[in-house]
Amino acid sequence: MHVRLLTGVLVWSLAPGLWTAPAGAAVGQSQPEEAAAGRAEAYRLFLQGRHLENQGDIEGAVRAYQDAARLDPESGELLAELSSVYARRNRNDEAVAAAREALERDPENQSAHRILGLLFAARASERSGTAEDARLAVRHLEQARETLLSDYNVELTLARLYLQTDAAxxxxxxxEELQKDAPGLSETGMLLARAYEHVGRVGDAVTTLEQVVAGGRPSSRVLRRLAELYGKDGRWSDAVDVYERAVELNPRSARTKRELANALLRADRPARAREVLDELVTLRPNDVYGLYLLSEVELELRNFDAAEAAARRLIEVEPEGMRGALALAEVYSQKREHRRVVEALAPLLENATDRGLRPEQVAGLLGRVGFAYEQLQEYEAASRVYERGVELMPNSLAFGGRLAQAYIDAGRPTDARRVLGGMQEQHRGSLTVTRLEARVLGDEGDIDSGVALLQGALRSRSQQPRAYLVLAAYYGHYERFDEAIDLLESAANRFTDDTSILFRLGAVLEQSGRHMEAESRFRRILDLNPEHAATLNYLGYMLADRGERLDESVMLLERAIEADPYNGAYLDSLGWAYFKLDRLDRAEPLLQQASEQMAWNSVIQDHLGDLMLRLGRYADAIAAWERALAGDGHEVERAAIERKIGEARRQLERQ
Structure with a gap:
């Protein structure tokens, strides 16, 4: 066994006093005796340094290596060994200095390059690391690679640096070369999969990790990464299987259990996801990520009270965080309690700066609060929220479009036009902008110009179903139903299985009084998707309102509510069907709930008034009809409601 000390002139042997000349030197060539004696002493000091370090005498070892380096001034390896001693004791500045001095003596010294590369790589991985640290690490490690045998640590460190410096x-x-030389190493497979992802070869990344998993006993980290890639590809069932293995391998990992629960939820297995999370939060009751996910799972299971409880527990655990408020707001949103959404999120917006919220977080909150105000028909409040969104993100199509829509709904077309004018340069050709411009024209009385604008947009987007829907909605808004029907019939022939086209066509046919044709379109949708909640509601309500096939109507509407149990429109529809069946005890709670949720909806208030009249509760009937008159006025006859109010008052006076 030999320890080789590369001096640039000689290769030292472990046999004392012996040396061999490097390649190209004449064997037996004499050297000055003094130089030979110096090298021999340097070698003795080198061995002494090794011994002292092994005995724990670090300072003694350092002195021995320093003395050896002075005696052999051409040796870079001695200084590289000194650098290694410093590095092993985390004396990194001294290690760098010694390695650099070694390279001054021997620019190709691989030991010195290795030490410098690893030291600069460690610096680059720290928060204070710089791009220059990474560049130097790459330069030195590339030179350290030029050996007959691969250094696994050097190879993997260099690979990580390539990924860090966009050299995927x-x-x-x-x-790939390393994997051929040493197949089956999980760390190599992990990094290679990551590199494949960086260059867009996701399929190869998956295959690589599958090979690692199949090749032996994969680590939990490998399994989690493979499961994550399955999830990105929408293969949630496969992801679940792999996450289950990762949990078995590392049952104490809360993170892996959360990832398993998330995969189960995406794989449409919420009940099993809840089991995993219940176990997690029982063991770790303050696990904020687990509580947030548990609230989401309970919502998926329609356990609204449990979802709210998890969200409130999260707020207790993390009172200054935003996750709990977001989870609670999501519960309220699905329950259509939009006022409570605002109340839950408004404090976050008021203290956004103090909380250190990032701009994208503030934008997300603004979007949720603005939408809640829109659902409450409070368009001035919505516009103020969206104004703040535009100020935060001036080039956002979403905020600009929603602000313009809020202005339109608030009866402020001039302000809407101003916003849209500012969006033209950034979003030229956007169908959203064109739709809103047409609406402004229509509301100002120039409906035909709006039609022309949208027809032009349709000509350039004839392969996009949304372009047909936008123009059809415009026709419908201004009660040009025949044109809407012709357009949608054409679109339905082109996009035969598009449920959005069929639904809009069915709705316009119903609004035109063509009920049989409307029913045909709705049943076509249910053939394609039997659980299409909006269609179940529309068809069920259409039958109920006409007093036809009321038992079927109830069945359809119950299915719609099963999918969306707090939807006020669906609750009203089912309540109206029960009213038509004269099952007033079943109708009342549904119509009351719908009335409270959608106080601005004139039709719903009219329905409740009719129920109250039937029950002989005349004062309640009058109050409901007065709300109908104060509401949006859509699809009601004011004169008819006023007559009903008059009759109820006369009945009230007789009591």
Whole structure:
């Protein structure tokens, strides 16, 4: 066994006093005796340094290596060994200085390059690390690689640096070569999969990790990464199987259990997801990520009280965080309690700066609060929220479009036009902008110009169903139903299985009084998707309102509510069907709930008034009809409601 000390002139042997000349030197060539004696003493000090370090005498070892380096001034390896001693004791500045001095003596010294590369790589991985640290690490490690046998640590560190410095293809080349030399190493497979992802070869990334998993006993980290890639590809059932293995391998990992629960939820297995999370939060009751996910799972299971409880527990655990408020707001949103959404999120917006919220977080909150105000028909409040959104993100199509829509709904077309004018340059050709411009024209009385604008947009988007829907909605808004029907019939022939086209066509046919044709379109949708909640509601309500096939109507509407149990429109529809069946005890709670949720909806208030009249509760009937008159006025006859109010008052006076 030999320890080789590369001096640039000699290769030292462990046999004392012996040396061999480097390649190209004449064997037996004499050297000055003094130099030979110096090298021999340097070698003795080198061995002494090794011994002292092994005995724990670090300072003694350092002095021995320093003395050896002075005696052999051409040796870079002695200084590289000194650098290694410093590095092993985390004396990194001294290690760098010694390694650099070694390279001054021997620019190709691989030991010095290795130490410098690893030291600079460690610096680059720290928060204070710089791009220059990474560049130097790459330069030195590339030179340290030029050995007959691969240094696994050097190879993997260099691969990580390539990924860090956007040189993913270099990482792929290096790791593919390393995997051929040493197949089956999980760390190599992990990095190679990551490199494949960086260069867009996701399929190869999956295959690589599958091979690692199949090749032996994969680590929990490998399993989690493979499951994550399955999830990104929508293969949630496969992801669940792999996450289950990862949990078995590391049952104490809360993170892995959360990832398993999330995969179960996406794989449409919420009940099993809840089991996993219940176990997690029982063991770790303050696990904020687990509580947030548990609230989401309970919502998926329609356990609204349990979802709210998990959200409130999260707020207790993390009172200054935003996750709990977001989870609670989501519960309220699904329950259509939009006022409570505002109340839950408004404090976050008021203290956004103090909480250190990022702009994208503030934008998300603004979007939720603005939408809640829109659902409450409070368009001025919505516009103020969206104004703040536009100020935060001036080029956002979403905020600009929603602000313009809020202005339109608030009866402020001039302000809407101003916003849209500012969006033209950034979003030229956007169908959203064109739709809103047409609406402004229509509300100002120039309906035909709006039609022309949208027809032009349709000509350039004839392969996009949304372009047909936008123009059809415009026709419908201004009660040009025949044109809407012709357009949608054409679109339905082109996009035969598009449920959005069929639904809009069915709705316009119903609004035109063509009920049989409307029913045909709705039943076509249910053939394609038997659980299409909006269609179940529309068809069920259409039958109930006409007093036809009321038992079927109830069945359809109950299915709609099963999918969306707090939807006020659906609750009103089912309540109206029960009213038509004269099952007033079943109708009342449904119509009351719908009335409270959608106080601005004139039709719903009219329905409740009719129920109260039938029950002989005349004062309640009058109050409901007065709300109908104060509401949006859609699809009601004011004169008819006023007559009903008059009759109820006369009945009230007789009591």
């Amino acid at each position: 293809q270099s990482a792929v080349d290096l790791l």
